[in-house]
Amino acid sequence: MMDAPTTTTDDRESPAADGKEPRISEGPSADAVLVRRTLAEIAPVADRVTSYFYALLFTHHPELREMFPVAMDTQRDRLLKALLTAAEHMDDVPVLTAYLENLGRGHRKYGTRATHYPAVGEALIGALVRYAEKSWDEETEAAWVRTYTTISQIMIDAAAEDERSAPAWWQAEVVSHDLRTPDIAVVTLRPDRPYPFLAGQYTTLETPWWPRIWRHYSFASAPRPDGLLSLHVKAVPAGWVSNALVHRARPGDVLRLGPPAGSMTVDHSTDTGLLCMGGGTGIAPIKALVEDVAEHGDRRPVDVFYGARSGHDLYDIDTMLRLQKTFPWLSVHPVTEEQGRLPEAVCRYGPWNERDAYLSGPLDMVRCGVDALRGAGVPSDRIRHDFLTELAPAAG
Numbered sequence: 001m002m003d004a005p006t007t008t009t010d011d012r013e014s015p016a017a018d019g020k021e022p023r024i025s026e027g028p029s030a031d032a033v034l035v036r037r038t039l040a041e042i043a044p045v046a047d048r049v050t051s052y053f054y055a056l057l058f059t060h061h062p063e064l065r066e067m068f069p070v071a072m073d074t075q076r077d078r079l080l081k082a083l084l085t086a087a088e089h090m091d092d093v094p095v096l097t098a099y100l101e102n103l104g105r106g107h108r109k110y111g112t113r114a115t116h117y118p119a120v121g122e123a124l125i126g127a128l129v130r131y132a133e134k135s136w137d138e139e140t141e142a143a144w145v146r147t148y149t150t151i152s153q154i155m156i157d158a159a160a161e162d163e164r165s166a167p168a169w170w171q172a173e174v175v176s177h178d179l180r181t182p183d184i185a186v187v188t189l190r191p192d193r194p195y196p197f198l199a200g201q202y203t204t205l206e207t208p209w210w211p212r213i214w215r216h217y218s219f220a221s222a223p224r225p226d227g228l229l230s231l232h233v234k235a236v237p238a239g240w241v242s243n244a245l246v247h248r249a250r251p252g253d254v255l256r257l258g259p260p261a262g263s264m265t266v267d268h269s270t271d272t273g274l275l276c277m278g279g280g281t282g283i284a285p286i287k288a289l290v291e292d293v294a295e296h297g298d299r300r301p302v303d304v305f306y307g308a309r310s311g312h313d314l315y316d317i318d319t320m321l322r323l324q325k326t327f328p329w330l331s332v333h334p335v336t337e338e339q340g341r342l343p344e345a346v347c348r349y350g351p352w353n354e355r356d357a358y359l360s361g362p363l364d365m366v367r368c369g370v371d372a373l374r375g376a377g378v379p380s381d382r383i384r385h386d387f388l389t390e391l392a393p394a395a396g
């Protein structure tokens, strides 16, 4: 039902999120202090809290069970994780509001209604009461109730607003399926209605083979005049959705898409150059950004570092080199692990301190890349990515 803050992504079977750097304000509010104290207490027993939370939810509200996947293992900690993450960072208003609005809109596709929120709130408080025994008191409960009320209200309002102008989900037919390596496919989709999005954003996707299991994938192209959407999918071990998309999906199959999300988009109000780092299938949204810059007729310099384990894994290098040939402002630098890891390779060039930086790829690459760029003098507010893992809750 609820996604944890996630990256944009991917073939990623892992959660993703909208990516701005969290800005945790100095001096937490009194509620935040109490909420974080609870989170610290439940952190060592996070698994038990999660199981108990779902047990409470489904026992008291069996009608909600069908909104979750049949096998709960993949869902398991998502809803609770999202709630705890949001609660922990309630003081960081701009980032949290954007995150929760996105979450609220994204929940329309699950059939979530405003009336479901109190049920979730009760189960949340019930689980916390049981596992945060030492720190729980009246004051703490009041802080959690206020926090959850704020969280749910932002989500409910965003969903209601979205309902006025957008469907809860789109159906999209697979129109082509191109297996680029034994485990990477480029999948092109035709949505049943116009699907408005921005280059650099991602969607959530459900296949007919794994109902109610949604995964994030970035768009690999800027919006096209023919309305088609393309995604790069890598089949990952134990990734049900990614394996189905790579090995089973064929033209004619119909998938469901949630709304677009993500803030890794180009700011067209400036002509600052771009530095892009795309690792593996993380090259997908980077390619979309390049197309976006090209469509705006900008002449800003763009450097793309495209990393993969080996030359063979640079499955989209031909496309990137073709773009480089077409656009004189674009430089593409392929980097295989023989030459070192992507962030190290980027730091061998530069200077980058005047650029806006965009990172997309494996979580560790994004983390190291952000550190490397900060070290190279790129200010944090110029670094964009879609991982909000810094927001991972204590109980995560």
Ligand SMILES: NC(=O)C1=CN([C@@H]2O[C@H](COP(=O)(O)OP(=O)(O)OC[C@H]3O[C@@H](n4cnc5c(N)ncnc54)[C@H](O)[C@@H]3O)[C@@H](O)[C@H]2O)C=CC1
Pocket (backbone or CB within 6 Å): 007, 008, 009, 010, 011, 012, 013, 014, 218, 234, 278, 279, 280, 281, 282, 283, 284, 285, 306, 307, 308, 309, 313, 335, 336, 337, 340, 341, 342, 343, 359, 360, 361, 362, 363, 364, 365, 368, 369, 386, 387
């Ligand atoms: N918007 C986004 O952020 C997107 C993210 N992704 C994610 O990208 C990932 C792609 O996976 P694969 O193709 O298997 O990539 P991979 O594991 O083959 O790695 C690709 C590149 O990342 C670098 N890298 C990997 N681990 C690193 C580390 N610990 N430190 C520094 N550099 C590191 C490698 O050197 C290589 O250049 C998936 O996890 C997917 O979820 C995919 C699409 C969009």
